[in-house]
Amino acid sequence: xxxTDLLAIAHELADLAARxxxxxxxxxxHVNDKSRGGLGGGAFDPVTQADRAxxxxxxxxxARRCPDHGVIGEEFAKRDGAGLYNWVLDPIxxxxxxxxxxxxxxxxxxxxxxPTPVLGMMDQPFTRERFWASRSGPALWRQGDAPxxxxxxxxxxxxxxxxxxxxxxxxxxxxxxxRAFRRVSAAVRMTRxxxxxxxxxxxxxxHVDVIVEAGLKTVDxxxxxxxxxxxxxxxxxxxGGSAMDGGDVVATGDAALHDEVLSxxxx
Amino acid sequence: xxxTDLLAIAHELADLAARxxxxxxxxxxHVNDKSRGGLGGGAFDPVTQADRAxxxxxxxxxARRCPDHGVIGEEFAKRDGAGLYNWVLDPIxxxxxxxxxxxxxxxxxxxxxxPTPVLGMMDQPFTRERFWASRSGPALWRQGDAPxxxxxxxxxxxxxxxxxxxxxxxxxxxxxxxRAFRRVSAAVRMTRxxxxxxxxxxxxxxHVDVIVEAGLKTVDxxxxxxxxxxxxxxxxxxxGGSAMDGGDVVATGDAALHDEVLSxxxx
Numbered sequence: 001x002x003x004t005d006l007l008a009i010a011h012e013l014a015d016l017a018a019r020x021x022x023x024x025x026x027x028x029x030h031v032n033d034k035s036r037g038g039l040g041g042g043a044f045d046p047v048t049q050a051d052r053a054x055x056x057x058x059x060x061x062x063a064r065r066c067p068d069h070g071v072i073g074e075e076f077a078k079r080d081g082a083g084l085y086n087w088v089l090d091p092i093x094x095x096x097x098x099x100x101x102x103x104x105x106x107x108x109x110x111x112x113x114x115p116t117p118v119l120g121m122m123d124q125p126f127t128r129e130r131f132w133a134s135r136s137g138p139a140l141w142r143q144g145d146a147p148x149x150x151x152x153x154x155x156x157x158x159x160x161x162x163x164x165x166x167x168x169x170x171x172x173x174x175x176x177x178x179r180a181f182r183r184v185s186a187a188v189r190m191t192r193x194x195x196x197x198x199x200x201x202x203x204x205x206x207h208v209d210v211i212v213e214a215g216l217k218t219v220d221x222x223x224x225x226x227x228x229x230x231x232x233x234x235x236x237x238x239x240g241g242s243a244m245d246g247g248d249v250v251a252t253g254d255a256a257l258h259d260e261v262l263s264x265x266x267x
Numbered sequence: 268x269x270x271t272d273l274l275a276i277a278h279e280l281a282d283l284a285a286r287x288x289x290x291x292x293x294x295x296x297h298v299n300d301k302s303r304g305g306l307g308g309g310a311f312d313p314v315t316q317a318d319r320a321x322x323x324x325x326x327x328x329x330a331r332r333c334p335d336h337g338v339i340g341e342e343f344a345k346r347d348g349a350g351l352y353n354w355v356l357d358p359i360x361x362x363x364x365x366x367x368x369x370x371x372x373x374x375x376x377x378x379x380x381x382p383t384p385v386l387g388m389m390d391q392p393f394t395r396e397r398f399w400a401s402r403s404g405p406a407l408w409r410q411g412d413a414p415x416x417x418x419x420x421x422x423x424x425x426x427x428x429x430x431x432x433x434x435x436x437x438x439x440x441x442x443x444x445x446r447a448f449r450r451v452s453a454a455v456r457m458t459r460x461x462x463x464x465x466x467x468x469x470x471x472x473x474h475v476d477v478i479v480e481a482g483l484k485t486v487d488x489x490x491x492x493x494x495x496x497x498x499x500x501x502x503x504x505x506x507g508g509s510a511m512d513g514g515d516v517v518a519t520g521d522a523a524l525h526d527e528v529l530s531x532x533x534x
Contacts, residue, residue: 026472026474096457096459097459099430099457099474100430100432100459100462100466100469100474100475101469101472101474101475102371102459102461102462102465102466102469103370103394104369104371104461126394127370127393127394163366163367165367168458168459168460169436169460170458190363190366191435191437192363192364192367192369192435192461193435193436193460193461194369194371194459194460194461194462195367195369195461198369199367199369202367202368202369205293205368207293207366207367207368208367208368
């Protein structure tokens with residue numbers, strides 16, 4: 001399937017998910033308290049009706065549009081495909097932001113071809129922002145019906161000038177991880193918590209320099225990798241390996257800063 | 268001056284400030300590193316061109332529209348008025364959010380009559396949301412050109428179900444404050460960092476139950492008091508006194524929960 005068709009499908013998925021997620025945003029939610037360790041073992045991990053409805057809508061669409069492709073979703077079991085294409089779906093990344101009414105959650109849509117991310121998309125329907133990139137094209141952003149604009153990370157040659165983000169300090173409950181995060185936090189100019197997927201998009205857009213997180217799931221990060229990389233940034237595990245499996249992840253807007261952050265994390 | 272005129276002036280101020288703040292949002296900013304202790308002594312406290320331009324625009328408008336009124340602003344010296352009315356302006360509350368591209372900052376506009384808040388407004392021009400209340404009217408919210416809707420806090424009879432917010436854990440660097448915050452955090456269902464003024468508006472809208480913060484300035488909180496109170500919530504200092512002077516502040520959506528939170532803060 002040509003890359004333009006795959007990208008068209010991703011946009012269709014984001015539109016479908018937005019109808020489900022916006023309908024229930026800022027209403028009284030029915031919440032299942034399902035702990036799955038995503039934000040630290042045993043932490044409160046809300047899953048909303050909207051989360052499930054959006055993933056179901058996207059899965060139904062994929063079953064019609066590309067029945068040969070596999071699906072890895074946050075809420076339901078993996079569907080194996082006939083080939084190497086697998087869609088990676090996180091209908092509401094940032095469920096805590098969603099539940100507290102903050103427009104920093106997003107619908108994440110990725111596509112991998114074997115081990116390689118082919119495209120990634122983050123859609124925030126309340127602010128009407130969409131961020132996306134395919135493997136060889138530019139990283140793009142648009143708001144509402146305005147034309148898409150190119151995303152580009154900014155240079156940050158000195159870590160002392162860097163702005164660091166992480167979704168929550170509760171990610172670093174293990175003492176070794178807490179110390180590692182603190183080493184980075186002590187080196188940068190400013191640390192800000194509370195970002196979820198939105199933070200990675202702000203890194204791609206050149207407003208954030210470093211993101212350090214722990215305990216991510218595959219679906220939390222895979223759809224963001226093409227956006228970060230095609231905007232000029234770098235994203236790996238804390239040990240410099242692939243970020244594809246989630247876990248402990250670090251992203252830098254200025255790729256030249258990446259090794260220094262990895263070195264601080266090692267201690 | 269009748270309350271409707273005062274409210275009209277507040278809307279004019281928010282419109283004027285929005286023109287300045289949106290122009291520079293998500294651009295490369297010229298930042299003055301001015302530490303004033305707002306987020307903990309010596310912390311990085313960015314002040315942007317937008318911050319100053321917005322406050323100057325609002326001050327010029329007030330000098331024309333109500334030259335007898337005083338002005339207490341975040342960026343420039345107090346202007347004394349002829350009477351008891353003082354406008355309280357924070358052109359960009361949440362400068363860290365602003366600098367990292369997150370749409371959680373806001374323009375805060377308050378009016379006090381002697382010691383009494385007469386009206387309060389929070390404007391977030393990127394999401395096109397405005398929250399406001401006057402002393403005797405309802406708390407209201409509107410987005411874009413849609414009709415205003417009433418804000419109402421939600422009931423939360425059990426602190427174990429509460430959602431707690433604070434702008435950053437760095438507010439609680441003093442060990443006693445850190446312990447106090449932790450006692451509240453341990454009692455609630457979920458803690459989320461990174462909210463600034465937006466969090467108080469989400470409390471007024473019934474999505475957040477408790478906010479505990481430290482080291483606020485007067486301009487950070489005064490414009491939010493009428494919004495919280497007219498939506499059904501309560502806001503005081505950690506010791507139960509007035510929140511008007513800033514400092515250590517606690518807000519609850521369900522006023523019946525307030526004493527329990529104060530008691531946890533006391534330890």
